[in-house]
Amino acid sequence: MRSLGELLAADSSREAWLPMLEVATREVFELMLGCQLGVSSPEEVIPDVTAMVGMAGQLCGVLSVRCSGKAAALMTSKMLGVELDKVGPEMSDALGEVCNMVAGNFKNKIAGLAEGCMLSPPTVITGSDYSLHSLADSPLEVRFLFEGIPIVISLQVHT
């Protein structure tokens, strides 16, 4: 029987995580924002806002949520139940919490990982003129339409 660490290192296992990452994301949006995510979009997302949560332990990596400022503001509006034009600086906190909940929900779906993986506090980058370098392998990505706006959830895993 392979250890959790060996399973985590196997490409075949990581491919199997895609549906779990998708379900983990959908649940957060359904339960906390009260909305269904649309089918994945082939559109390239030029992110104005990127939220990241580090994962350390039996799984090491970074989970990120990338979206436009409009999408982030709309998420905040739905999470707090306020009008879109009333959304202010709490937008970063809200997107960070979305990212945190997706990461937590995802790890709780993988047997043994809830115990063996810790999450960092969220970090949020505003702006699009940056590049992200990671020691991780090629990321697992799921793409959705949130109220018609593309968003990308990405999991980069260190092996």
Place this chain on the structure above:
Amino acid sequence: MPIRALIVDDSSVMRKIVERSLRQAGIDLSKVFEAGNGAEALAALQESPVDLILCDINMPVMDGLEFIKQLAGVANAKDVPVVMITTEGSESHVVEALSHGARGYIRKPFTPEQVKEHVVPVLGGKS
């Protein structure tokens, strides 16, 4: 009977969501206090008695597990029911929280119905 609640989370957005969920769950809130970590929560309890505490686990300065350990030494708050609300879903966290006196454990993401399910029983008919 309206209750006074203390919501402890390092995210101000999450504190607002928890308050909103309590109201959506039909909990009658007379006053809501907020704290960004366990240390702030202990300080708030010295000033303001409450009937219910909802507390995150992963927070800076003092996390939720340390908070409930120290709560046992706070004379006017040691019997206040605490419900943890957290992304941490591990069995060990649940066991540790419950062993230190937490009365409920809600995993994020959550619905107002789940909040009601875990909070109403610990209020003992107060709300």
